[in-house]
Amino acid sequence: MVTWTKAGLAEPRDLGEAPRGAGLRAAQPEPAGVKMQARGVDVFYGDKQAIASVDLSILTEEVTALIGPSGCGKSTLLRCFNRMNDDIPGCRVTGSITLDGMDVLAQGLDVVQLRARVGMVFQKPNPFPKSVYDNVAYGPRIHGLAGSRAELDEIVERSLSRAGLWGEVKDRLREPATSLSGGQQQRLCIARAIAVDPEVILMDEPCSALDPIATGRIEELIYELRGRYAIAIVTHNMQQAARVSQRTAFFHLGVLVEYGRTEDIFTNPREQRTSDYITGRYG
Amino acid sequence: MRARLVGRRAAERRFRLAGAAAIGLAIASLAVLLVSIAWNGLSAFRTTEIRLDVDLAPQALGLPDGLSAADLPAALPGADYRGPLRAALEALFPDATDRRMRRDLSALLSRGASEDVQRALEKNPALLGRRVSLWLPADDEVDLARKGGIARAVPESERRLSDDQLGWIDALRAEGRLRSVFNWRFLTSGDSREPELAGLWGALAGSFLTLVVCLVIVFPLGISAAVYLEEFAPRGRWTDLIEVNINNLAAVPSIVFGLLGLAVFLDVASLPRSTPVVGGMTLALMTLPTIIIAGRAAIQAVPPSIREAARGLGASPLQVVTHHVLPLALPGILTGTIIGMGRALGETAPLLMIGMVAFIVDVPHRFTDAATALPVQIFLWADSPERAFVEKTSGAILVLLGFLVLMNAAAIALRRRFERRW
Amino acid sequence: MSRLIDDHIEGLRERLFRMGGRAEAILDKALRAVWERDGQLAAEVLVDDIEIDRLEVAIDEAVLKALALQAPVAEDLREVLAVKMIATDLERVGDLARNVAKIAKRLASQPEMPLPAKVKTLARAAQGALRRALDAFARTDPELARAVLGEDDAIDRVQDEVVESMLRELGSHPEAASQEVDVIMLAKHLERVGDHATNIAEDVILVAEARNVKHAAKLARAGTAR
Numbered sequence: 001m002v003t004w005t006k007a008g009l010a011e012p013r014d015l016g017e018a019p020r021g022a023g024l025r026a027a028q029p030e031p032a033g034v035k036m037q038a039r040g041v042d043v044f045y046g047d048k049q050a051i052a053s054v055d056l057s058i059l060t061e062e063v064t065a066l067i068g069p070s071g072c073g074k075s076t077l078l079r080c081f082n083r084m085n086d087d088i089p090g091c092r093v094t095g096s097i098t099l100d101g102m103d104v105l106a107q108g109l110d111v112v113q114l115r116a117r118v119g120m121v122f123q124k125p126n127p128f129p130k131s132v133y134d135n136v137a138y139g140p141r142i143h144g145l146a147g148s149r150a151e152l153d154e155i156v157e158r159s160l161s162r163a164g165l166w167g168e169v170k171d172r173l174r175e176p177a178t179s180l181s182g183g184q185q186q187r188l189c190i191a192r193a194i195a196v197d198p199e200v201i202l203m204d205e206p207c208s209a210l211d212p213i214a215t216g217r218i219e220e221l222i223y224e225l226r227g228r229y230a231i232a233i234v235t236h237n238m239q240q241a242a243r244v245s246q247r248t249a250f251f252h253l254g255v256l257v258e259y260g261r262t263e264d265i266f267t268n269p270r271e272q273r274t275s276d277y278i279t280g281r282y283g
Numbered sequence: 284m285r286a287r288l289v290g291r292r293a294a295e296r297r298f299r300l301a302g303a304a305a306i307g308l309a310i311a312s313l314a315v316l317l318v319s320i321a322w323n324g325l326s327a328f329r330t331t332e333i334r335l336d337v338d339l340a341p342q343a344l345g346l347p348d349g350l351s352a353a354d355l356p357a358a359l360p361g362a363d364y365r366g367p368l369r370a371a372l373e374a375l376f377p378d379a380t381d382r383r384m385r386r387d388l389s390a391l392l393s394r395g396a397s398e399d400v401q402r403a404l405e406k407n408p409a410l411l412g413r414r415v416s417l418w419l420p421a422d423d424e425v426d427l428a429r430k431g432g433i434a435r436a437v438p439e440s441e442r443r444l445s446d447d448q449l450g451w452i453d454a455l456r457a458e459g460r461l462r463s464v465f466n467w468r469f470l471t472s473g474d475s476r477e478p479e480l481a482g483l484w485g486a487l488a489g490s491f492l493t494l495v496v497c498l499v500i501v502f503p504l505g506i507s508a509a510v511y512l513e514e515f516a517p518r519g520r521w522t523d524l525i526e527v528n529i530n531n532l533a534a535v536p537s538i539v540f541g542l543l544g545l546a547v548f549l550d551v552a553s554l555p556r557s558t559p560v561v562g563g564m565t566l567a568l569m570t571l572p573t574i575i576i577a578g579r580a581a582i583q584a585v586p587p588s589i590r591e592a593a594r595g596l597g598a599s600p601l602q603v604v605t606h607h608v609l610p611l612a613l614p615g616i617l618t619g620t621i622i623g624m625g626r627a628l629g630e631t632a633p634l635l636m637i638g639m640v641a642f643i644v645d646v647p648h649r650f651t652d653a654a655t656a657l658p659v660q661i662f663l664w665a666d667s668p669e670r671a672f673v674e675k676t677s678g679a680i681l682v683l684l685g686f687l688v689l690m691n692a693a694a695i696a697l698r699r700r701f702e703r704r705w
Numbered sequence: 706m707s708r709l710i711d712d713h714i715e716g717l718r719e720r721l722f723r724m725g726g727r728a729e730a731i732l733d734k735a736l737r738a739v740w741e742r743d744g745q746l747a748a749e750v751l752v753d754d755i756e757i758d759r760l761e762v763a764i765d766e767a768v769l770k771a772l773a774l775q776a777p778v779a780e781d782l783r784e785v786l787a788v789k790m791i792a793t794d795l796e797r798v799g800d801l802a803r804n805v806a807k808i809a810k811r812l813a814s815q816p817e818m819p820l821p822a823k824v825k826t827l828a829r830a831a832q833g834a835l836r837r838a839l840d841a842f843a844r845t846d847p848e849l850a851r852a853v854l855g856e857d858d859a860i861d862r863v864q865d866e867v868v869e870s871m872l873r874e875l876g877s878h879p880e881a882a883s884q885e886v887d888v889i890m891l892a893k894h895l896e897r898v899g900d901h902a903t904n905i906a907e908d909v910i911l912v913a914e915a916r917n918v919k920h921a922a923k924l925a926r927a928g929t930a931r
Contacts, residue, residue: 087594089518115597122595126588128607138606139596189592196596216708223709242774243709266773 035060035200035230036081036104036118041095043076043085043254050076053095054256056249058200063222063231065241065262068251069282074234077251078202081232082118083111099200116143119193123205125185127177127192132169135177135188136160139196155195162228163191164221183214190221194229201225203233207240219244238278242266250274320677320684327678330466330479331421331429333392333455335371337400338414343367346411355408364397365389368419375460376451387448393420395468395480418462423478423671428452429463430674443670469678473646474660478671481664483679485646489559489639489654490628492647496563497627501570502620506609508571509578509616514604533572540569541636549637556638557653565637566627573626577619581612614701621694625687631658657683710781713771717788718843720767721795724760725839727753728795729832732802732898736828738809739891742817750806757799764792783915787908791842794901798835801894801901808887808894818884821870824892827863831895834860834902841906847913850906854918860899867892 036058043051051073058064058081066074076085083104085091097104104114116139127135136156139145146152156173160166165187169180177188186206193201203222207215222231222244235241241248242262249259250273258265258274269275276282341348345363369389373379379388396419403417404410421429424443429452439446455461472482516522544565548554554561585608593603609616634640639655640663647654655663661683664676731753738746768789771777777785812818834856841849871889875882907919 082595084591084595087591112597112599115595120595122588122591124588126586126592128589128592129611138593142596142598142602142606192592192596220709239776242776263770263774267769 033059033061035100036232037096037098038077038080039096039098041077041080041093041097043073043080044092044094045088046090049254051080051254056256056259057247058230058232059247060230061227062247063226063233063245064247064249065245066232066234066249066251067236067238067241067277068257069277070236072251073254074249074251075204078204078232078234079120080105081200081202082115082120083109084120086111116196117198118200118202119196119198121186121189121193121201121203121206124209125182125189127180127185127188129176129178131174132177132180132188133173136191136195139192143196145196159191159195160188162194162225163187164217164224165191181214183210183217186210186214186218187221190218190225194225198229200230200232203231205234205236208236215240250277252277317684320680322677323674324677324679324681326430327469327674327681328466329430329463330468331426332418332462332464333421333425334416334418334460334462335368335392336374336414336416337367337371339367339400339404339410340412343370344411352408355411356405359401359404362401364400368392368396368400376454379447384447387445388451391422391425391448391451393422393479394477395420395475418464420468420479421461423669424448425452426479427671429456429461469675470682473644474642474655474663475644478667478669478675481672481675483657483660483682485643486655486657486660486679487682488646488648489562489643490656490658492559492650492652492654493562493566493634493639493656494624494627496559496650497566497570498620498624500564500567501574501623504567505571505574505620506578506616508575509582510604510609512575513579513582514600514608529572529575533576536632537569537630538632538636540565541633543568544633544637555651555653557641557643557655558639558651559647559654560650561637562634562639562654562656563650565633566630569630569633570623570627573623574616574620577623578612578616581615581619582608584615585611614698617701618694618698621690621697625690625694628686628690629658629683631656631662634659635662657686710771710775710777713767713775714777714781714784717764717767717771717785720760720764721788721791722839722843724757724764724792724795725842727757727760728798728802729835729839731757732798732805732832732835735802735805735809736832738806739812739820740825742809742813744810744813747806747809747813751803754799754803757796761792761796764788780912780915783912787842787912790908791905794904798898798901801897804894805891808891811887812884815884818881820888821867823863823867823870824888824895827860827867827892827895830856830860830863831898831902834899835905838902838905838909841909842912845909845913847910850909850913853902853906857899857903860896864892864896864899 034057038054038056041051041054041056042049054077056064056077066078068074079085080093080097081104085093093105095105099114099117103109128138130138133156136159137146137152140152140155146155157166157170160169165184168184169188172179177185180188186209190201190206206222207218210218219240222233225231226246233241233245245262247260248262248265250257250265250269250271252273258269258271260270265274266278269278273282341350343363343366345361345366346358350358369385372388372392373385376388379385399419400417403415425448428444428449434442435449444452452461468480468482470482470487471484472480473485475481512522512525516525544561548561548564549556589607589611590603593607594600598606634656639659641653641655642663643653643655645652657679661676661679664672664679731750734746734753735750737743738750768785771785775781834853837849838853840846841853868889871885871892875885878885904919907917910916910918
C-alpha cells in the first residue's frame, strides 16, 4: 500500500515513478490547471445506475459548480472524489478519477490520506459536539500536523481567519460549537476542513440550510477561497452557481449534459436541455 | 354531524377513563405490594434488648487469677459468659427455682449476648472485676412478644413462650429493663440460625462481589460487541442472524442461564461452586444480551452526520468510533448497564442453580469465597420455619428494593448529567 | 462589505471611463485638425476610432455577463444598464469625431477659408457638455447632470446661428460652396455631440434618482409626462 507522508502529500508524483502496491497505475500528469479529473465514471447502487460515463475536471484556483434538478446524481458524483461512497453498502464506482494524475479509485489507496488532501463540507452544518477550538483542531490532531500546542493554536487561528470567522469566535474558542448560529457553524465546518490544509474542497449544497444573509457570506468566502484551493460545489440554486463559479457542469438523470465556462453556460448554453433548465422551462 | 361530534367526545372520554383505570389499577397493585411488605418488614429493623447487671468477676468468668493485661485478649474468647449472664437473670427473678424455669429464664436472652459481653471486655478491659449494667440482645421470641406477635389468649401448650416467660417479660418491661433499638445487626452481621442475630451483611457482600465479576465481564464484552455489530459488521444474513439471536437471548428465562452455568462452569470447568466468580459469570451470560441491545440503541442514536463529518476529515473507522461515537453513546450505554446490573442484582434462579444457596455464616472477602446473594438470602429466610424470619424476609426485600431504586435513580442521574444536545 | 457584483460593476465603469476618455480625445483631435487644417491629424483619428469600437464590444459582453451571472437589482441594475446606454452614445460620438476628421481632411486640401467664430463657440460648448456629462457619471452627480441638460438648448441655438450664417454665405460666395456645406455639416455633428451628452446626463439621473427624464419636455407637451 502506498504510504504518503504529510510532506509528500502536496507533491504530485513524477512521471514514470511506478508506486508500489497492487493495482495502482503509474501517474500520468494532467494538463496544467487540472487538479482532479474524472473520466468515464459510472456509479451503481446495486443494479441501479445512478451516474453514466461522466468526464469532469476540477481545476485549481477555480470554483466548479455542479447543477441540475434533484436526484440527477450531482451529489453522488461529488462524493466519488473523496471516496465517501465507500461507506455506502452496495455502491460501486467504475471509471477513473485522478488527483494530480494519481488514481483515486485504486483498491489499495489509503482513503484516510486521500481525505486529508480532498476535504468536504456538507449540506447541514455538522460541527462535533465539542468546543470551537477542538472542532478545528480535530483534523490536524488525527493527522499529526502540529508538533506542539503553539503550532496547533496557530493552525486553528489561521483556519478560522481564512474562513472569515476568527473575529467572531476568538473570545469563544472554548465554548461548544453548537452555541454558534447556523451560518457561523457552517463557516466553522469550512474552517475545520481547511485546517488539514487540503488541496481540494468539495462542498455539497453548503448553503441550503442557511438564511440569505448567511448564504451571501459563504458565497463570498467560497469566491475568496478559490485562490488557494480547487473547489467543487454542488448546488440546486442556479443563481448561486452563476454568482460563484467559473466553470459549471449541468447534470440530468445521471448524465453530464453540458460542461463549460459559467459565463458561456449562462449566456449561451449549447444544449437545449441546459437552456430549458436555466430558463426555468424545465419540469 | 352533531351526533358524530358527541359520539367522538364520548369515545375519547371512555378512552381516557380506560387509561386512567389501567394506571390506577397498576398503582393500586404496587401500593398493595409495597404496603404489605413494609407492614411485615419494617419491624425487622428494630430489635429488643434487655438490661442486665452483670458481675464480671474473673472467677465468675472462669478466668485464671492474676491475669496480666497482655494475656487478657487471648483468654477472653475462652471465658464462660453464660454463667454470669444466668446469674444476672436469676438475681432479677429469684423465684425461678427449678431447672425448667431456670432454662426458660436463660432462654430469654439471645445466644449472642455472650459475644457482646466478650466484645465489651475487649473494648474496655478495665471492666473486669466490676459489676456493670449492659444492654444485651434478647431472644427472637422475646422480640416477637414485644412486637405483639405472641397471642396470649392461646393456651400455653400452643405458644412458644410460657406464662412464666411472659410474666418475666412484663416485669422487665415494667422495670424499664426492656427496650427496642434499631437493629444494626440486621445490616452488619452474616446469616445465623438465630433470627435475632441474622443479618444481611454476608448476602450484601456476596451480591457485591458477584456483581463486580458480572460487570467486569459484561461491560467490555457488551460494548465491544455492540460497537462491532453497529459499526464494523458487514450487513448481511450472518449479521441479521446474530441480531435475532441476541434479541431472543434477552428474553430467555434466567434459570436457563443457571443450567448453562451449572453445566459449563461447574461440571466442565470444575470451578468452585457457590462462589461470586461463578455467580458473576452466570449472571454475565444473562445480562450480556441486554447490554448489547442497549449499547446498540445508544450507538444508533448518534447522528450519522457526525460520523460523516469525521470520515470526511480523514478519520479511520476506529477513530470515528473512539473519538465520536462512543463518547456520545456513553450515557445511553451507562444507563443500560446500570439497569442490567439492577436486574442481575435481583435474579435468584440462576444463582440457585449454581449452588449459591448454601447456608453461609462467614462474610465472603474474596471472589473465591463461598457466598450467597441478597435474593437468595431472601429465598432461604422465606423457607425458614421460625416465625421471626418472616419479618426478616420482608425486611430483606425492603433492602433489595431500596438498592434497586438507588441504582435506577443513579441511572437517571447519570443520563441527565451526560446528555448532550446536538 | 464587498459583494460579488462589485467586481463586475468596477470593471464596467473602468472600461467606460476609458471609452469616454478616448472619445473626448479623438473628438478634440478631429477639431484641432479642422482649426489647424492638419490632414495628418485627421488621418490618425480614423485609426483611433477603432479602439472605441473595440471597447463597445467589450462592454457589451461584460454587461451581458454581469446580468446573466449576478442578476443585479435596484441601483446595481440601473448602473449596469446605464453603462450600456452610455457606451452606445460614446460610440456614436466616436463616429461623429470620424466624420469631423473627414471634414478636416477635405478642408485641409482646399484653400483656406476663415471659419465663423461661432463655430468654435459651438465646439467648446459641445465638448464641455460631454466632459461634464461624463464627470456627472463618474461622481453619480444628478445636479451636474441637470446642469448639462440645461445647456442643450444653448447648443441648439448656436448651431442654428451657424447654419443660418453659412446658408447666407452660400448665397453670397457660391464658389466656396463645398467648404461652406462642410461647415454646416460640422455644426450639425457638433450639435449631435451635445445631444449625446444630454443622453448621458439623463442616464446619470436614472441611476441616481431612478427617474427616467428622457424626452421630458416633448412628452409633457403631448400630455403623457410622468
